Amino acid sequence: MSGLLRRLALISALAGCACACLVALLTVASIAGRSLWSRPIPGDVELSQFGIALCIALCLPWCQLQRANIIVDFFTQKMAPRPRGLLDAVGALLLALMVGLLAWRTMVGALSVREAGEATMILDLPMWISYAALGPGLALTALIALAQVLPHLRGEPAA
Known part of the structure; x- marks a missing residue:
């Protein structure tokens, strides 16, 4: 695996983790504000939804790099390495096509929402930013x- 892809995946995962931590802090602060002063943080649900979606998108590259995605290998675990490698290659190709399509359509959607x-x-935040991110x-x-x-x-x- 390319060292560049590995570094980019790590940076992406760290950013995703930071994003999840910020969402957790936001949630705690909003709940505390609601409980103590009857004042939650305005737009906390909007920010949480965006933050968690961003966290997932940013952690996916590292997950794929580590082969940590869910793999149903019940039928293939006892196969010979060659046919199992072929199935893994087909799976990786299908995933690449599917996630590539999602990336493309997400960016097209961002442009559409921006227009x-x-x-x-x-909060009246522009929605296209959350799609583009x-x-x-x-x-x-x-x-x-x-x-x-x-x-x-x-x-x-492969990792």
Whole structure:
């Protein structure tokens, strides 16, 4: 696996973890504000939804790199390495195509939402930013899955 892809995946995962921590702090602060002063943080649900979606998109590349996605290997665990590698290669290729399609359509959606001028209900934040922020993590996941296809075919470790 390319050292560059590995570094990008790690940076992405760390950013995703930071995002999840910020959402957790936001949630605690909002609940405390609601309990103590009857004043939650305005737009906390909007920010939490965006933050967790971003966290997931940013952690996907590292998850794919580590082969930590859910794999149903009940039928393949006793297969010979060669046919199992072929199935893993097909799976990685299909994942690369699917996540690449998601990245592309997410970016197209971001442009469409930007043109429409849509904004969140409470904070009036531009919605296109939340769509656009998901694209890089999805695209990196697609690149990593694509880079794993050949090693799977050769029977080499893909991570």
